[in-house]
Amino acid sequence: MAANERQSIHGQWSSRWAFVLAATGSAVGLGNIWKFPYITGENGGGAFVLVYLVCIAVVGIPIMIAEVMIGRRGRQSPINTMRLLAREEGRHPAWQYLGWAGVLAGFLILSYYSVIAGWALAYVFRAGSGMFTGASADEIGGLFEELVSSPERLLAWHTIFMVMTMIVVSRGVRSGLESAVRLLMPSLFVLLVVLVGYAMNTGAFLDGIRFLFEPDFSKLSGESVLIAMGHAFFTLSLGMGAIMIYGSYMPQYASIAKTSFMIAGADTVVALLAGMAIFPIVFANGLEPGAGPGLIFQTLPLAFGHMPAGALFGLLFFVLLTFAAWSSAISLIEPAVTWLVENRGFSRVSACMWSGLATWLLGLGTIFSFNVWSDWTLFGKTFFDLLDFLTANIMLPLGGLFIAIFAGWILSRKASQEELAMARVWYDVWRFLVRYITPVAVVVVFLNAIGVIG
Numbered sequence: 001m002a003a004n005e006r007q008s009i010h011g012q013w014s015s016r017w018a019f020v021l022a023a024t025g026s027a028v029g030l031g032n033i034w035k036f037p038y039i040t041g042e043n044g045g046g047a048f049v050l051v052y053l054v055c056i057a058v059v060g061i062p063i064m065i066a067e068v069m070i071g072r073r074g075r076q077s078p079i080n081t082m083r084l085l086a087r088e089e090g091r092h093p094a095w096q097y098l099g100w101a102g103v104l105a106g107f108l109i110l111s112y113y114s115v116i117a118g119w120a121l122a123y124v125f126r127a128g129s130g131m132f133t134g135a136s137a138d139e140i141g142g143l144f145e146e147l148v149s150s151p152e153r154l155l156a157w158h159t160i161f162m163v164m165t166m167i168v169v170s171r172g173v174r175s176g177l178e179s180a181v182r183l184l185m186p187s188l189f190v191l192l193v194v195l196v197g198y199a200m201n202t203g204a205f206l207d208g209i210r211f212l213f214e215p216d217f218s219k220l221s222g223e224s225v226l227i228a229m230g231h232a233f234f235t236l237s238l239g240m241g242a243i244m245i246y247g248s249y250m251p252q253y254a255s256i257a258k259t260s261f262m263i264a265g266a267d268t269v270v271a272l273l274a275g276m277a278i279f280p281i282v283f284a285n286g287l288e289p290g291a292g293p294g295l296i297f298q299t300l301p302l303a304f305g306h307m308p309a310g311a312l313f314g315l316l317f318f319v320l321l322t323f324a325a326w327s328s329a330i331s332l333i334e335p336a337v338t339w340l341v342e343n344r345g346f347s348r349v350s351a352c353m354w355s356g357l358a359t360w361l362l363g364l365g366t367i368f369s370f371n372v373w374s375d376w377t378l379f380g381k382t383f384f385d386l387l388d389f390l391t392a393n394i395m396l397p398l399g400g401l402f403i404a405i406f407a408g409w410i411l412s413r414k415a416s417q418e419e420l421a422m423a424r425v426w427y428d429v430w431r432f433l434v435r436y437i438t439p440v441a442v443v444v445v446f447l448n449a450i451g452v453i454g
């Protein structure tokens with residue numbers, strides 16, 4: 001059978017749009033609304049945002065095209081796809097380890113992602129109960145502390161979120177997901193615009209905008225550049241096989257480049273809107289932009305506590321944030337689940353149970369790192385910080401680097417040209433980027449961060 005006639009045994013998206021929605025669902029998540037603002041705050045604002053945007057364009061989009069392409073060409077779990085395509089090109093089967101590294105990264109990320117998604121879930125009820133109405137910044141901060149200092153509560157929410165995730169994955173990511181994302185993504189977008197509207201009236205809107213968009217390069221360290229690049233991978237779900245497995249369900253006629261641009265565009269707009277909503281609130285209330293992972297939970301409730309119908313908006317916002325996290329979480333575990341089904345003869349349901357259980361267990365480490373283990377640090381980082389740093393700033397960029405090398409150097413020109421089916425000039429631009437620019441950029445950022453150059 002010709003490579004472009006292969007079908008995935010796990011199914012196919014119903015249309016090109018279904019792929020765009022699902023991949024946007026994977027990309028838009030806590031990374032955009034929770035992580036982007038807080039790491040921007042910690043890394044000094046504008047210059048960091050600029051580096052992040054450059055990384056999306058130069059590194060993120062070419063790798064997204066490469067990853068979708070590899071996935072659709074192989075139409076199997078990332079591990080088997082890498083092995084199959086390497087074999088077809090007469091290359092070493094060791095390329096399958098790229099798939100393994102991705103499975104590991106997805107597992108590590110989901111273990112803490114679920115804990116943070118649990119915070120969002122907890123805030124649905126907090127916002128809905130009117131707890132924030134009229135509350136001061138101090139009170140809002142205290143409420144956040146109260147949540148994260150309680151291992152029992154974090155455990156309860158983490159468990160609920162993991163169960164929700166595994167239920168969707170066990171049914172197959174295609175059923176239910178498409179329609180959920182179709183409705184919820186636009187709603188999330190509208191609510192973010194409402195929040196930006198609120199931020200315009202805080203009196204500190206321009207301070208927020210300046211913080212986000214006025215680059216001050218003296219605030220940018222080698223490590224900040226690495227974090228910005230790592231975030232470009234994280235926010236686009238790249239470098240670990242999530243986008244690859246979603247690509248493997250993509251219909252053959254759909255354009256990979258066009259859809260990749262749409263996904264990256266939507267993802268970037270959501271992150272920038274979140275930043276524009278949050279930083280004015282930070283400055284208007286004399287809060288600390290570098291407050292860390294609690295940033296959105298210490299700022300947005302202030303907005304909900306003071307705007308008309310704030311309890312309703314707050315409730316809606318955290319519901320939508322939970323959904324956004326949910327549609328990302330399922331893509332983190334899908335590569336592992338498909339491998340268990342393909343190679344170990346698991347049913348989808350038992351594959352979900354076992355991988356979910358393992359992820360849930362590891363999540364305990366993150367839960368404790370916010371309370372009982374908060375004093376335990378390595379290189380000044382807690383267990384959660386370490387996991388986050390290792391996955392987002394090392395594993396994903398390395399995975400992406402090898403995906404670019406595979407797409408640019410290992411896969412034949414004929415194969416990638418056939419799969420991408422785009423105009424010759426654009427194809428040449430893409431190929432030049434993944435062969436030279438993208439790998440060099442990733443390596444330079446790494447070397448710069450460890451102080452070898454720069």
Ligand code: PHE
Nearest residue numbers: 027029030031234235237242
């Ligand atoms: N892109 C998701 C987010 O921004 C997180 C994610 C990373 C999902 C890697 C899948 C793979 O929240």
